[in-house]
Each structure stands twice: as structure tokens, then as C-alpha cells.
Amino acid sequence: MIDVSDLRFLTALSAAPSLAAAARALNVTPPAVSQRLSLLEDRLRLRLIERGRGNLWLTAEGAYFVERAKGILDNVESLKDEMSARAGRVEGPLHVIAPFGFGRLRVAPVLARFGNENPELRPTLSLSEDPVNTINSGLWDVLIHVGRLPHLRITQRKLASNRRFLVASVSYARQCGLPQRPQDVSVHRVGVVRENRADATLWPLTGPGGIETSLRVQPVYACNDGEVLRAWALDGFGIVERSEWSVSGDLAEGKLVRVLPDWSLPDADIVALLNPATVRSLRISKFVDRLATDIGNT
């Protein structure tokens, strides 16, 4: 009597602000939605959605139905995934969320290669300012995070370790000199990545022999994109704090030099979070394996 498509249908409706909007989302005409909803309500002999002036809202029964439907749909989806995993196939949608910079520069190439090797894969990469905040959206399989994490009840896997450096360009070093002690930084021009909450102007430094100190910097320039900051540093702007993954090439090529090389900032390791609802598919485990090898060796 009840069908998977019914579950999908009402779940889609519950996410839409109006029947017309749902119709657009489902790529059908409004009467189709209206009729189908009526039919479903007739079959259940129960009102699921209260449609009033303007927007619509679920009845208590409708809300309960949607809640249960989501569970069942998860089950059905994961069954499908598990069957294809048992067949050893890498296929289906793979939705990856990653931070802007790291995602664009490091994740995207891996995902592209992985997708090419597995023609039946349908990869999606969502770059986000704050990936961790989108965890609860549910619409993702793998989420890449750089840095510390609050304690989450989610499977995570470390892809690579990642130190954070203070760097400056060679030209800047030549022109202005470099600080030898943390407190000397205050006379330099400093740039920071100003992101969401993390206090970017407080640098907890660990020095030789384990000495710890916190350095409050007064940044001259700031940007929420670390790559912009890196570019500024390369242009000789001043001292910036960047991740190892971002500047290791520049350091190796001698374009940038480390500032206070004996002092270290807390690590910001690169981890992959796995969505518990979809984790059983082969495409996901293989992709994470791939990330670990490819990113680990860059």
C-alpha cells in the first residue's frame, strides 16, 4: 500500500514552502502534486498537510510520517549501497564537503582522479566556509575538516598531519628582518585568516624546551580566505600564519621562509568525517582511502 515513492514524495513536500514550490522542485505541474497528496491522504485516510493561506505546514500525523519515512528511506538507500558494495562496485553519488581553500586545491584534484577511475561515480564537491556547521544538513557522505574538532559522535579518519607555520616572503625578510623572539613580532606587519569563531589573533606558541606562550597579534590585514593571505605573504606583505599544506611548496622553493622556526603553533590535522547514514558504501571507503594516500603524500 505504502510505497517508497510515497515516502520520498512526502519527504520532499515537507521540505518545500508550498505545493507549487514542491512541484517545481519535483519537476512536475502543481496539479500533479496536489492530486498525489490527496490520493496519499485518501489511502491513509488521514490529513498529512494543512494547506492554508500562503505556506503549508505538516499536521502532527504528517510530521510523524515524514520522520519515520526518513528512517525507512535511509534504510533503503543503505541497502542499495550495501548491495553494490558487496558486488565490489564503486558507483553512485558521492557528496564531499570541504573547506574553501583546502577543498579547491587538494580535495578537488583527488576527487577528479577518483571520479575518472570510476566512471559510474557521480561526485559532488561542496566548498564551504565552515564545513562542520553543515554536518546536520545530512546531505553529505564525506566531510573534510582541517584543525581541531569538538567531540562528535561521528566516525573520523585522519588523512594527514598538518602543522601551522608563521611565514614571510624572502623579500620581506630581507627588507624588514625577522623576529627572533615571539614578543618581537609586534613590530611587524601581520596578516591573519579571520574565520568564524576561532580567535585568529591569539597565537599559542610552543618554543624550544616546551616553553609555552600566547601571542596576541594586531593584524594589519585580514581575509577569510587563507589563499589570499598566502598570496599577500608572497607579495612581501608581512608575516602570516598558514597551514603546512598550503605553504610547504613555497617553503621548499624558497619563496617563503619560516618565521620563529623554533616555535610551533598547535597542529591542525586534516581529518575526514564519515556520515554514519551512508558510510557502508564502497565508494565512500575507497574514496577516503584514496584521500589518505594522495593527501598524505603531498
Added chain:
Amino acid sequence: MIDVSDLRFLTALSAAPSLAAAARALNVTPPAVSQRLSLLEDRLRLRLIERGRGNLWLTAEGAYFVERAKGILDNVESLKDEMSARAGRVEGPLHVIAPFGFGRLRVAPVLARFGNENPELRPTLSLSEDPVNTINSGLWDVLIHVGRLPHLRITQRKLASNRRFLVASVSYARQCGLPQRPQDVSVHRVGVVRENRADATLWPLTGPGGIETSLRVQPVYACNDGEVLRAWALDGFGIVERSEWSVSGDLAEGKLVRVLPDWSLPDADIVALLNPATVRSLRISKFVDRLATDIGNT
């Protein structure tokens, strides 16, 4: 992609000894089954059922699929039930299992009334020699049991208390006299219900002041149907052990009299077991309520 009907289909197949048999069970022609199975296997790109000479068997993937399918189907069914329960409706299939005698004489009338009052109900009553043994078949909603139960992880509800009596007909009592002490029983003609395992020839008796004794009887007549035994007793055959529910009318009407009225056998209370998989529907809780009131007052 995967549909509820697919789940049902393969579940049905897994229970059939051959595709042809499945076709008969599903009321379609063999090609329909063969095709549909092929299509499903194509869609999953996975072999689900190995068909060889004679019978067929599930592949590992097929077995897993069926296992998961059962879970999902349970979910879908119970969702349907819960929705109808929320609408306050009593409808749908109601499968009751009960012992032969009690089921025919006590449960059947209640179920008939309940069904008449709720026209949309589709009641089924399965009378079984040994209801408890059918618990794992899964195909039941309410299971009636009389007597002690091994410890089960199943919701149960006591419907009525039920003592067990030793009885004989008035004519027999007049003709042969009645024993005054347990050990006097041995000189009488005795009948027992010989069922599955319970040792029917050992009567644990509790007498005045809590004296306990076990009486080993040597039955002359035996039958696995308690009602036959009751009829024999009414015919003046001898002394038999019966449940209160069965003979209380005869006792009240003076057709039977209690033997050793000061001694009691362990109670055999009447309980309803509720199938955990289907327990959430309104039809079941209402029916059990009805059983409790109707059977409690007879």
C-alpha cells in the same frame, strides 16, 4: 530504484522451494517470476538467487538482501499501522493464534463480535495444538496461551486467572464415590489431557494449610483435546483434570462436581502475547482490551 514491492517479491521468493512454486504462491505465471527476478538482479547487477537443478537457494547477497528487506518491510508495515492508529481506526488484518479448545470456545466468539463491530477488520484465528511453538513463525499479532510460560522477551498481558480442577460427573460420584485424600485417587478411573511435553500424569497438589504432594496418576483414557475429556467426564467416565474456564459452567449447573476440593493444582492463567513487530496498531490493543474484559467476565 529499489521498491517496497521488490522487497516483498524477493522475500516471497526466498520462502519458496522453486520459482514455479513462488509463481503459484503469488498467483502469477512462472515467466513473470523469472523475468522479474532477472530485472531485479540486473538493476542490482548482482545475482540474488542461484537456480540449479530442482530447488533454488539464495546467494550470500540474496540472503543479506532478504534479511534487510524483512526489517524494512516491518518498518513500512508498522508505519502504516501507526498512521491508522493515530487516526483512531481499527482496521486491517488481525491474526490471532490460540489453543484448540480455548480458542474455539472462548476466543472465537470474542473475535467474531470484535470483527462485527469493526467492519474493516480482517480477523484470522489459527487454532494450534501448541501456540507457543509458533511464536517464531512471525505471522501473528496476538497469541493466546493458557498455563505457565517459559521466560520470553515478549510483551504479555494476563487476560484472566484460571484455576485447574479435578472433576467428575455427579453420576460417577454417586456410583463410585469420591476420594477424600490424594492417595485415594489411585483406585479411580482417571483421564488426562496428553499434550506435548508437560507431564500430564504428575499432579502437583497443594492441600489445606499448604501441604504439597505430587500425585502420579495412571490414566485410563487420554486425549489431546481437553473438551473431549470434559465430555467423557460428563458421561460419567471418571475423574479428570480440567481448567476452570472449561468446566465452571458444568460445576455451576451441578453436572460436574469438584474432586478433592481442598486441594489445588497450579494455576494456568490465560495470557495474551503481543507480537513486538506489530504491536503498535490500534486494532491489536483494542482487541486485547476486549479479550480482557470479555474473557475476564465469563
Added chain:
DNA sequence: GCTTACATTAAGCTGCGCCTTAATGATTGA
């Protein structure tokens, strides 16, 4: 008062899911 967006009813069309029949081949047991 006009326009715009939304919901709903009615009526009709259509694709296709699922079935059927027909024919073939394989296997088994009498």
C-alpha cells in the same frame, strides 16, 4: 481593481511496469 501566485477539480492521455501466452530446452523419475 488589477495582477500574481497558489490550490484544486475535472478530464484526458500515455508510458511502462507487469502481466500473459507461446515456444524451447533441461532435468528428473517412472
Added chain:
DNA sequence: TCAATCATTAAGGCGCAGCTTAATGTAAGC
């Protein structure tokens, strides 16, 4: 060797779920 049962392929048909278009009614914003 024949009869019976089963599985499968091919070809064709049918029902109906689910869509469309068309028309009507309603509420809201300008």
C-alpha cells in the same frame, strides 16, 4: 522413452499510476 516439472526467452497486450492541460476559485500585494 515418455511424461512431468521447471526455468527461460521472446513478443505482445493491458491497466493504471501519474502525468498533462484547462478552467475555476481564492488570497495577497501593489
